[in-house]
Amino acid sequence: MIRVGLNFGLRLRGGAAARALSMSSGQTGPLGTSTTPASLVNVAAQAEKPPPVILETPILRECPIAIPAHRTPVQAWVESLRHYDDQPVGLADLHPDVFAVMPRVDILHTVAIWQKNFKRISYAKVKTRAEVRGGGKKPWKQKGSGRARHGSIRSPLWRGGGVVHGPRGPTSYYYMLPMKVRVSGLKVALTTKLMQDNLHIVDNLELPTPDSQYLANLAQYRRWGQSVLIVDVNEMPENITRAVAGLKSITLVPGLGLNVHSMLKHETLVLTLDTVAFLEEKLLWHDVRYTALYPFRLPYCDFP
Amino acid sequence: MVGALLRRVAAVRGALWGGRRNQEAEVETEVKNAEPALACPPPRSRRYVPPKNLSHLLKAHVQALVGPALAADWQQTPLRELGLRYHLLAQLAAELGHTVPNSQLHQMRTAQDVLDFYSTPVKDASKFDELCAAKLPPNLKITWEY
Numbered sequence: 001m002i003r004v005g006l007n008f009g010l011r012l013r014g015g016a017a018a019r020a021l022s023m024s025s026g027q028t029g030p031l032g033t034s035t036t037p038a039s040l041v042n043v044a045a046q047a048e049k050p051p052p053v054i055l056e057t058p059i060l061r062e063c064p065i066a067i068p069a070h071r072t073p074v075q076a077w078v079e080s081l082r083h084y085d086d087q088p089v090g091l092a093d094l095h096p097d098v099f100a101v102m103p104r105v106d107i108l109h110t111v112a113i114w115q116k117n118f119k120r121i122s123y124a125k126v127k128t129r130a131e132v133r134g135g136g137k138k139p140w141k142q143k144g145s146g147r148a149r150h151g152s153i154r155s156p157l158w159r160g161g162g163v164v165h166g167p168r169g170p171t172s173y174y175y176m177l178p179m180k181v182r183v184s185g186l187k188v189a190l191t192t193k194l195m196q197d198n199l200h201i202v203d204n205l206e207l208p209t210p211d212s213q214y215l216a217n218l219a220q221y222r223r224w225g226q227s228v229l230i231v232d233v234n235e236m237p238e239n240i241t242r243a244v245a246g247l248k249s250i251t252l253v254p255g256l257g258l259n260v261h262s263m264l265k266h267e268t269l270v271l272t273l274d275t276v277a278f279l280e281e282k283l284l285w286h287d288v289r290y291t292a293l294y295p296f297r298l299p300y301c302d303f304p
Numbered sequence: 305m306v307g308a309l310l311r312r313v314a315a316v317r318g319a320l321w322g323g324r325r326n327q328e329a330e331v332e333t334e335v336k337n338a339e340p341a342l343a344c345p346p347p348r349s350r351r352y353v354p355p356k357n358l359s360h361l362l363k364a365h366v367q368a369l370v371g372p373a374l375a376a377d378w379q380q381t382p383l384r385e386l387g388l389r390y391h392l393l394a395q396l397a398a399e400l401g402h403t404v405p406n407s408q409l410h411q412m413r414t415a416q417d418v419l420d421f422y423s424t425p426v427k428d429a430s431k432f433d434e435l436c437a438a439k440l441p442p443n444l445k446i447t448w449e450y
Contacts, residue, residue: 060387088403090390091386197405218344223350
């Protein structure tokens with residue numbers, strides 16, 4: 001991970017500079033000022049940093065899927081990637097049955113190990129005494145030669161002989177966990193990321209430059225961690241694909257590519273609002289569906 | 305003007321030494337022209353010391369957002385609507401420089417919870433974290449979590 005902080009001694013002072021930066025980055029919506037009385041505002045703090053820019057029409061995302069009456073939704077800030085500062089652009093409601101489930105570490109382990117092993121085919125194979133070339137003839141007569149009795153020069157006792165219980169042929173370690181366990185693994189992973197302050201929601205993935213250094217600096221300034229996983233459902237803008245192509249620690253995946261192993265491997269998870277809606281719809285359907293009478297790859301009328 | 309001079313010098317040098325050096329100089333000038341608009345601000349400290357007039361500040365914000373009809377126990381005002389939550393918490397974050405993290409947003413149910421959160425001081429990170437956040441050479445990476 002590139003850890004260079006580009007510090008050229010340029011500090012943004014005054015509201016004009018801050019507003020110019022945010023306007024040039026293409027931020028839409030009217031910019032409003034805070035409505036506190038002037039006497040209570042800390043004048044000393046204002047002299048050090050530019051005045052706060054709070055939107056009058058923030059992005060407020062309500063959960064479209066009904067939440068059970070006994071649960072309250074969890075929330076997360078909606079940020080923007082267009083500028084370095086992590087001034088929130090809005091507030092998003094998240095469904096508690098996806099982002100606030102019981103933290104089952106055993107399910108996380110099960111799903112992560114399954115992901116690692118179910119694709120594994122071990123190609124190791126060694127020859128037994130029957131497959132090693134030679135060894136059909138008795139080396140010397142049974143009695144009278146003074147040596148130990150042997151029947152073949154390729155028995156496991158001999159040097160160059162066959163292996164008794166070695167690996168036999170390509171072995172598949174394929175197994176499938178129940179679909180609901182895998183779905184629950186995703187929910188637990190998302191909950192863990194949110195509750196450990198490693199989840200960030202972004203309105204969209206628009207960057208002002210295709211520069212990788214900008215994205216690396218942004219991740220470092222916002223203290224996102226060593227590795228970032230960015231998930232989007234729509235077509236990704238060109239700037240971010242070019243920026244991420246030059247970085248090894250930031251990964252960009254489509255919505256269907258989200259998995260428990262990647263979430264555990266990367267320190268921070270960044271979702272867009274569309275991705276959150278997509279995940280909630282797909283993951284919550286499994287709580288209310290009937291059991292599958294035929295495989296899901298065949299058409300269902302209510303499959304999300 | 306400086307950029308034009310640099311480009312001319314680079315063109316001359318490129319003509320002398322070959323095409324590759326010319327491209328490198330051009331890339332340098334392009335990067336330098338883009339830098340002033342997107343300069344990375346210096347890393348900020350995570351230290352937070354609650355101000356002395358915190359209660360008054362919070363009450364003023366709540367009054368401005370809820371309206372003049374504020375009950376005597378203003379600390380029990382529920383923060384149900386998303387708009388109210390956003391404006392209150394965003395204003396406080398911008399003024400005090402300390403944002404409520406995502407994991408604790410759902411715990412802010414009344415103004416009292418917000419007051420408790422902003423009353424707890426946050427100590428600056430340990431020396432190791434400071435070192436991690438400071439400007440390090442690009443080929444040095446420290447993993448302190450072991």
